[in-house]
Every structure is written in C-alpha cells, then in structure tokens.
Amino acid sequence: MGLLGKMLLLFGLFQSSVWIISVSGNPEFAINPYSDFTIHINRSTTSQLNCKVCIKNSCQSSVTVSKSTNVVFTCPQPEDVFMVEIVRHIVCNISCNGTITPEDVPSIQNFNRTFTWNVNVLGHKAFHLDFTRAGLRQIQPKEQCQDKHIYTVSTGKVTVGKFCLYGTIKSIQVLRKGSVSLQVPGKQQLNTASFGVSTASEITSPAIINVILPEEPSWQDFYSPNYPESFPDDDLITWAFQVPYKYYSTVHILNYTIPRCETKDTRMEYQLYGRTMVKKLSEPQLSEHQGSFNLSLQNCNVDTQSPFTRLTLHFQISAVRRGNEVRCTVDLKSEKGLLIHIMKKEPKSDCILKLNSLDQNTATITSQKITYVSFIDCQEENLLITMNKTIVCQQLRDCPYPESLRVPVLDKCIIGVVQEVRWILQGPQRGTVELLSSAGNLQQLLPGQICKDTVIFTVSENEAQGITVGQFCPQGSIHKMQINATNITVSALSTGEKNLRQITSSLLQVSFTKSIRESYIFTVLPKKDIPVLLATPAWPLGMKAYAIVSWFISFPTQLEAHVSFPNVSQLTCKNRPAYIKLQRKRSQGKMYSWQDQNPKDVVVSESFYLNMSNCLPVKGAFSVVSQVTLHVGKSVLLSIVLSVVGVLLLLTIILAAFCIIRKKKQKQKAPEVSVYNPNSHPFLPGLHDIPRETEDEDLHIYHYIDDHLVYGHLLKNLKEDEKPAVGVYRDFNGPTGQEPLTDESEGRGAVELQVGVYRSFTGPQSAPDVPGTLVKPGEILACEGEQKADEEISADDDQETLPNVQGKPKTEPMVA
Structure with a gap:
C-alpha cells in the first residue's frame, strides 16, 4: 500500500462503490468499503414501518458492512426508516498529525448519516482536535444548527458536548481515547469543513475545551x-x-x-x-x-x-x-487589627471594583494576608473607603504610654476617598479610656450644629445598647475626656466629601488608665466671652441608669463663670432621685445642688466641678444641657475702674501742681508795662515782632472811646455809693503839677522833649489788664483753665450732688 493509501486509511477518506439494484421491487445496494472503515445500517427506533435490511437470505433490523456486500431493503423508501453510520478508527501508536475532511457518497445522501472518527492514543497521552479554521459553538442536546450539521465529542461514555460550526471553540483535548462524530440529515449536502488531529501531552482533566x-x-x-x-x-x-x-x-x-x-x-x-x-x-x-x-x-x-x-x-x-485597569497587591501580613472596606458609590456605574479577581460592590481587605484588588474605569470619587483599626491593651503595664490615633496609610494604588476611620479600643478590665485631642481642644456637637472643621469625632460604647457618648468637633474647649469602659469605638468622619487620607498628623491621643469612680469625666477649659454647651452623654436620649458624669471647669482667677441650664429633661425615678451638684475646686463644701427641680443660674468665681448623677428612670430620661460662659469678675472690674480713676486723679494733681508752681514763678517777676513808640504803635513786652503798618490798620482806629468801657473793670472794687454815675460829667481832678505835652505846630516857644531823661509817671497808678488772648512764649494755655476749674471745685466742696437713677432693679444670678 502506497503513502496515499495509508493517509486514506488513517484519516477516514474512503472510497466505495455502491449500486442500487431492484429485485422484486425492493431496492438493493452494492457496497464495496475499504478495510479501514465500517458502515452500520440501523433502523430508527421511531419508525413504525416493518422494514428490514437483508444480506443474502438474512433479513434484520440492522446490519454491519465491513467488506463488499449487497444489501436489500424490504420497503420501497428505506431512507425514511434506516440510519447510516460511517465509522472510522484511527490509532496513534507514536504520533499523529493530519487533517480529517468529511467526504460524502452521493448514492446514500438521502439517508440520515453520521460520520464517526474514533481516535485512540497509546499510553497516557491525549489527542488534540483542531477546529481553528471554522471553530465550534456548544449547544444543548436538542438544539439544531443553522446548517443542520451537529458535531459531538465524547470520551468513554461521557459526552463532552454537542457543537455547531463557526464558534469560539478552537480546539478540544481528549485524554487517551475518544471520538468525533458529525450528524447530517438525509438529503442534506455534506459540509466538508476539515479539522486536524494530532497527539498531545498528558493532561490532568479528561477533556479540555479551548476557547478564544x-x-x-x-x-x-x-x-x-x-x-x-x-x-x-x-x-x-x-x-x-x-x-x-x-x-x-x-x-x-x-x-x-x-x-x-x-x-x-x-x-x-x-x-x-x-x-x-x-x-x-x-x-x-x-x-x-x-x-x-x-x-x-x-x-x-x-x-x-x-x-x-x-x-x-x-x-x-x-x-x-x-479602559485601563489598576491592579493593587495589598500586603497586610505584618499588620494587626486592620480592616479596609472599599465600596462603590453607585453600584451601577461604569467603575469596576474587583477583589481577588471577582467583581464586587464592596471589597473588604483584612490584615495578616495578601489581597489582590483591581480598579477598572474608576475615579477616586467613585469609591468610598472606611477603615477599622483595633487597639487592644489587656494589662495596664503593657501600654503605659499614650498611643496616637492616625489615619492608616494606604498604598497609592488603592483608589478611593477615605470617608471614615474607626478605632476599636479594648482596654483592661476595670480600666478607663482617656482621650486627648492632639491639635487643640474639642467642641461637643449637639443635633443641628455644623462642624466647620474637616473631621467629626464620634465616641461610642460598644455595649448591647450601643451608647453614643457624643459627637465632637475640633477647635473647642473640651481638653480631655475619660470614659470608664473597657470597649469603646472612636470614629473620625469627614465633613462633606473631604478625603481623610490627606491627614497625616495625629488626630487623638489614647491612654488606658486606672478605673475612675464616675462613668465619664470631662476637663473643660473655656475661653472668655465664648459660651460653651455641655450635654450629658447620649444626649438627647438620656444617660444610662445610675451613670455619673463630671465636668471639671478650669479658668483663671480674674474671671468668673456664669452657669445656666437651658435644657433639662423631666423624668420620674424609681428609688433615689437624679441630682446636679456644683462644687468649687478649693472649697470642699457643696455649694449648689438640685434634685427633682429646675436648676437656677449660678455665678462661680473660681474653677469648679459640675457633677450629675442619673437614677433608675421609670418615666422619661435624664438629659441636661449646661452652658458655661466666662466673664471678667465684678471685683476685677471695680479694681480696674478704681485704678483708672486713681491714675486720672494723680495726673490731675500733678498737672494742677505744675500750673500753681508756674503761676507763682510768674508773679515773682517784674510787672510788665507798655512802652511808648514814636511811630504811634504801642506794644507790650513779650511780643517778638513790632506790628507792621498796613493800610488795613485804619480799621482799628477808634474815633471815640468811652472811658467806662475801657476802665469799667476798675469800678467793681468800689463801694456802691462810690460808683460814679454813668452819663454825668465831672471835672478832672488828677495831678496838675506838670504841664501837658504840646506839639511843635502850636508855637516855637514849646519845650522840646529830651530823649533819655527820666521823668516821673503822671498817668493812672494802676495799669489796665492785658487781654487774655495774648499768650507769652513758654506759658501753658491750659493752666488758666485748670486754675478756674480749681476755683470752681473749691467753691463746690461744701455742696454734694447725687445722680437721679431710675429703672427696674436687675435680677442678678446667684453668686458663689
């Protein structure tokens, strides 16, 4: 047998001669098959016709033809009753590498036929069926293909699957031995699409279906x-x-x-x-x-x-x-007590979040393991991140130093906005958790209030009731809080859509200390003139039964605290009542107490303790809102006023003494007199310049001067009967021992005045006062006013004036 014959034998390309011979009206087929294939003619189980196939004198419902044989059917249309299966056996001793092309025989095209290739590989190897040219598509058993060609791949008694041409299955690997069959209905032209067969290495699965x-x-x-x-x-x-x-x-x-x-x-x-x-x-x-x-x-x-x-x-x-995928390997093997929750903001968005290659709406990354996270078409704002950090201290000696609460650092490949960070603090039995703000004090937030900072802290007790101690915002007056509990949660929540992962500094300091008597203690450092609202824990729901809370209000001695209670709930207690107590820091005595009544405002002049204790409520809840405002104390204000008055009085005394001393010095000097000027301009000593003549000086020339207007002030010291009558002429009785001065125009015999010769003054003995508007150089103008003021004060010393104050008296709070 030549090479071509061997290939035909191996891959099922067969050629036979089939003749249809009619004997007594029954169709007869003459089949001459090759020795390497077998033809099975079987009657369909669904057919109701009593038709048989005969070889020589033997008629049966099915026959197998492996050599040249004549077959006769006992019915005129056997293609409606019988099915033909053409089986080819392929044995690969060492290797196989060839192509199988189905080939039909026109004479039997009217029969429903099945082409089967049985492949057997010796050893533990597998054989590879290559359908790369056309490809296969898997279908359900009763499903039909468009071209009515159905491929079936089997291994042993297991049907791997049924397939149609033209699909994504490009090859199938079958372990050791299996079969490929092609079913073609009668009168359907055969599609001669070929596929390859070759040996493959051993596989661990009975069959592998390769899909591209x-x-x-x-x-x-x-x-x-x-x-x-x-x-x-x-x-x-x-x-x-x-x-x-x-x-x-x-x-x-x-x-x-x-x-x-x-x-x-x-x-x-x-x-x-x-x-x-x-x-x-x-x-x-x-x-x-x-x-x-x-x-x-x-x-x-x-x-x-x-x-x-x-x-x-x-x-x-x-x-x-x-789009692009961001893959992230999160290694938390060395991390303890950390959980990272990544959540899609909108589950139906285009953003794809995958955890360990699985699409998730929420991915949880746990510590002490390696986790694979992927982000596809995700922006940072599409994902929200929440982190939980557990801090455990079983013995006080194991955690003597404060620990900083920081936002855990995430790998840069993790996409998302860190919205909240929770710290679960588990302290020792009979211990206290102490929280201290790392950057300034805290402000307690009441419902409805808005925090202007980037973060809000929520402190809760991890009990069955889930008690929330309160919400707090930075930039306040609460310096420290102590909670007598062994398991609490502190959460930092971002305000708005801000990202907490940008905060690298410490947010809070936590310490585990010995147990305290109260349930809660808050240390408050108020600022002057800024009201501080202090609400009981779990406000407005109310504190738990028998809980005790204390606020230590500390402030400087020159200030005083105004304490009020704007919101106090009403409750009914089962046994003992709930109470509010206020006690000074220095004095141990109780200064204010309330039981079953509305507390009144109180003023405290030094640091104090505000203590509240709940009862076992039968009706209602114990919740109180207090307000503390610092003002400057009245005694301090009075001392300030007195100090200012004293300083002003001292300055007044110094100024008055200065004026009096200066006045005395002025009186000891020689009296100033007017000087005659031949140029018709009298001037007083002390003026630095002689007035210049101008044309405007004619305005100051008087045609007539009333002596009473000029010298009337000299008459105030005269007695009443010595005052001259106004408007009555009287002769001049002044001194006449000297002749009056005359002008040269009156006669040559006039006596000429000698310059530089002393003569006695013949005018009035008292000179007129200098006008007050003339101020000598170096003299203080305010001294005269001070002197007058001194005269007025001394004149009023014997008379006291009281102001007339009207209005309703102001009700003052209780002063401690």
Whole structure:
C-alpha cells in the first residue's frame, strides 16, 4: 500500500462503490468499503414501518458492512426508516498529525448519516482536535444548527458536548481515547469543513475545551458534560479561555443542580495569574477579569442513596472592552487589627471594583494576608473607603504610654476617598479610656450644629445598647475626656466629601488608665466671652441608669463663670432621685445642688466641678444641657475702674501742681508795662515782632472811646455809693503839677522833649489788664483753665450732688 493509501486509511477518506439494484421491487445496494472503515445500517427506533435490511437470505433490523456486500431493503423508501453510520478508527501508536475532511457518497445522501472518527492514543497521552479554521459553538442536546450539521465529542461514555460550526471553540483535548462524530440529515449536502488531529501531552482533566474570545463584545454559552443528564461521579472538565487584550470577561451561572456528596464537594476552580481560586456554584463567580484563565468543574463522590444525584451546569461567558485597569497587591501580613472596606458609590456605574479577581460592590481587605484588588474605569470619587483599626491593651503595664490615633496609610494604588476611620479600643478590665485631642481642644456637637472643621469625632460604647457618648468637633474647649469602659469605638468622619487620607498628623491621643469612680469625666477649659454647651452623654436620649458624669471647669482667677441650664429633661425615678451638684475646686463644701427641680443660674468665681448623677428612670430620661460662659469678675472690674480713676486723679494733681508752681514763678517777676513808640504803635513786652503798618490798620482806629468801657473793670472794687454815675460829667481832678505835652505846630516857644531823661509817671497808678488772648512764649494755655476749674471745685466742696437713677432693679444670678 502506497503513502496515499495509508493517509486514506488513517484519516477516514474512503472510497466505495455502491449500486442500487431492484429485485422484486425492493431496492438493493452494492457496497464495496475499504478495510479501514465500517458502515452500520440501523433502523430508527421511531419508525413504525416493518422494514428490514437483508444480506443474502438474512433479513434484520440492522446490519454491519465491513467488506463488499449487497444489501436489500424490504420497503420501497428505506431512507425514511434506516440510519447510516460511517465509522472510522484511527490509532496513534507514536504520533499523529493530519487533517480529517468529511467526504460524502452521493448514492446514500438521502439517508440520515453520521460520520464517526474514533481516535485512540497509546499510553497516557491525549489527542488534540483542531477546529481553528471554522471553530465550534456548544449547544444543548436538542438544539439544531443553522446548517443542520451537529458535531459531538465524547470520551468513554461521557459526552463532552454537542457543537455547531463557526464558534469560539478552537480546539478540544481528549485524554487517551475518544471520538468525533458529525450528524447530517438525509438529503442534506455534506459540509466538508476539515479539522486536524494530532497527539498531545498528558493532561490532568479528561477533556479540555479551548476557547478564544473574539475582539468584540460577545456572549457564549457552555454546558457541563452529559447535559442535561448528570456529570459523572468524581469527574473533571476544564475550559481554557483566551481573552483579548483590554477585554474583561465575566462568568454568569445561569442554571445548575448539585448532588448530595459523600466525600469532597462540587466546586468551580479558577486558575489565573498562577494561582487557584475555588468557588461554590452558589457563590458569585469570576467577574470583570482581564486576561486568560482556566475554569474547571469538579464533581464530588455522589451519595447514590440520595435523590439528589445530578450535577448539571449551564453558564455564560461575557466579554467587553474596558479602559485601563489598576491592579493593587495589598500586603497586610505584618499588620494587626486592620480592616479596609472599599465600596462603590453607585453600584451601577461604569467603575469596576474587583477583589481577588471577582467583581464586587464592596471589597473588604483584612490584615495578616495578601489581597489582590483591581480598579477598572474608576475615579477616586467613585469609591468610598472606611477603615477599622483595633487597639487592644489587656494589662495596664503593657501600654503605659499614650498611643496616637492616625489615619492608616494606604498604598497609592488603592483608589478611593477615605470617608471614615474607626478605632476599636479594648482596654483592661476595670480600666478607663482617656482621650486627648492632639491639635487643640474639642467642641461637643449637639443635633443641628455644623462642624466647620474637616473631621467629626464620634465616641461610642460598644455595649448591647450601643451608647453614643457624643459627637465632637475640633477647635473647642473640651481638653480631655475619660470614659470608664473597657470597649469603646472612636470614629473620625469627614465633613462633606473631604478625603481623610490627606491627614497625616495625629488626630487623638489614647491612654488606658486606672478605673475612675464616675462613668465619664470631662476637663473643660473655656475661653472668655465664648459660651460653651455641655450635654450629658447620649444626649438627647438620656444617660444610662445610675451613670455619673463630671465636668471639671478650669479658668483663671480674674474671671468668673456664669452657669445656666437651658435644657433639662423631666423624668420620674424609681428609688433615689437624679441630682446636679456644683462644687468649687478649693472649697470642699457643696455649694449648689438640685434634685427633682429646675436648676437656677449660678455665678462661680473660681474653677469648679459640675457633677450629675442619673437614677433608675421609670418615666422619661435624664438629659441636661449646661452652658458655661466666662466673664471678667465684678471685683476685677471695680479694681480696674478704681485704678483708672486713681491714675486720672494723680495726673490731675500733678498737672494742677505744675500750673500753681508756674503761676507763682510768674508773679515773682517784674510787672510788665507798655512802652511808648514814636511811630504811634504801642506794644507790650513779650511780643517778638513790632506790628507792621498796613493800610488795613485804619480799621482799628477808634474815633471815640468811652472811658467806662475801657476802665469799667476798675469800678467793681468800689463801694456802691462810690460808683460814679454813668452819663454825668465831672471835672478832672488828677495831678496838675506838670504841664501837658504840646506839639511843635502850636508855637516855637514849646519845650522840646529830651530823649533819655527820666521823668516821673503822671498817668493812672494802676495799669489796665492785658487781654487774655495774648499768650507769652513758654506759658501753658491750659493752666488758666485748670486754675478756674480749681476755683470752681473749691467753691463746690461744701455742696454734694447725687445722680437721679431710675429703672427696674436687675435680677442678678446667684453668686458663689
């Protein structure tokens, strides 16, 4: 046999002569097959006709022809009753590498025919069926293909699947031996699409189906072997999916049944990135995965006594093109007590969040392990991050120093806005948790108030009731808080949409200390003229029964605190009443107490303790809002006023003494007199310049001067009877011992005045006063006013004036 004959023998290309001969009206076929194939003629089980096939004198419902034989049918149209199967056996001793091309025989084209190629590989190797040229598409058993050609691949008694041409399945690997069959209906022209057969290395699965997804959005259905019948007991099937670049695939389970297992479990195993991921059929499967992966279905050891013995699976693979993917490996092996929750802000957004290659709306990363997180088409604002950090202190000696509460540092590849950070503080038994603000004091927030800072702190007790101690904002007056509890939670929540991961400094300092008598102690450092609102823990719901809270209000001695109670709840107690006490820091005596009545405002002049204790409420709840405002004390104000008055009085005395001393010095000097000026301008000593003559001086020339107007002030010292009568002429009685001065125009005999010769003054003995508007150089103008003021004060010393104050008296708060 030549080379061509061997290839025909190996890959099922056969040639036979078939003649249809009519004998007594019955059709007769003459078949001359090659020795390497067998033809089976079988009557259809659905046919109702009593038709047989005969070889020589033997007539049966089915015959097998392996050599040249004449067959006769007992019915005129045997193609409606019988089916023809053409079987070819291929044995690969060492290797096989060839192509199988189906070839039809026109004479039997009217029969429903099946072409079968049985492949057997010696040893533990597998054979590879290559359908790269056309590809296959898996279908359900009763589904029909468009060209009416159905391929079936089997291994042993297991049907791997039924397929149509033109699909994404490019090859199938079968362990050791299996078969490929092609079913073609009668009168249908055969599609001679070829496929290759070759040997392959040993595989761990009975069959591997290799799928290459197209570079376009696609959806492909796949079924478990023997579907819809049960997958074999403790068996395995694998699909290998090759995904194009930038395409992301998702596994959707559409339908499944699971058996009751004696040992092992039914499961889905994913091999991706060199690691294995195991999922139950009831769990979410692989989603939005970039890159190739393998998917295996593993059956368990089925409990045959149970009615649930079937394992069936129908799933779908979808692939779509996405943008860039950010992959992040989060290594928290050395971290303790840290949980990172990443949540999609909008679950239906284009942002894809994956945890360990699974699409998630919320991903939780735990400490002490390595986690793989991926982000596809995600922006930072699409994801919200919440972190939990647990801090444990079992013995006080194990944690002697304060620990800083900071926002945990995240890897840069993790995308999202850190919205909240929670610290779970677990202290020792009979211990106290002490919180201290790292940057300034805290302000207690009441419902409705807005925090202007970037973060809000919430302190809660981790009990069954979940008691919230309160909410706090930076930039306040609460310096420290102590909580007598062993398990509390402190959360930092961002205001608005701000990102807490940008805060690198410490937010709070936490310490574990010895137990305190009260349930809560707050240290408050108020600022002057800024009201501070202090609410009882769990406000407005009310404190827990028998809880005690204390505020230590500390402030400087020159200030005083105005304490009021704007909001006090009403409650009914079962045994003892609830109370409010206020006590000074220095004095141990109780200065204010309230029981079952509305507390009144009080003024405290030094640092004090404000203590409140709840009862066992029968009706209502114990919740109080206090307000503390610091003002300057009245004694301090009085001392300030007296100091100012004293300083002003001292300055007045100094100024007055200065004026009096200066006045005395002025009186000891020689009296100033007027000087005669031949140029008709009298001037007084002390003027620095002689007035210049101008044309405007004529305005100051008087044509007539009344002597009484000029010298009238001299008359005030005269007695009443000595005052001259106004308007009555009297002769001049002045001195006459000297002749009056005359002018040269009156005569040559006039006596000429000698310059520089002393003569006695003949005018009035008292000179007129100098006008007050003339101020000599170096003289203080205010001295005269001071002198007058001194005269007025001395004149009023004997008379006291009281102001007339009217109005309602102001009610003052209780002063401590």
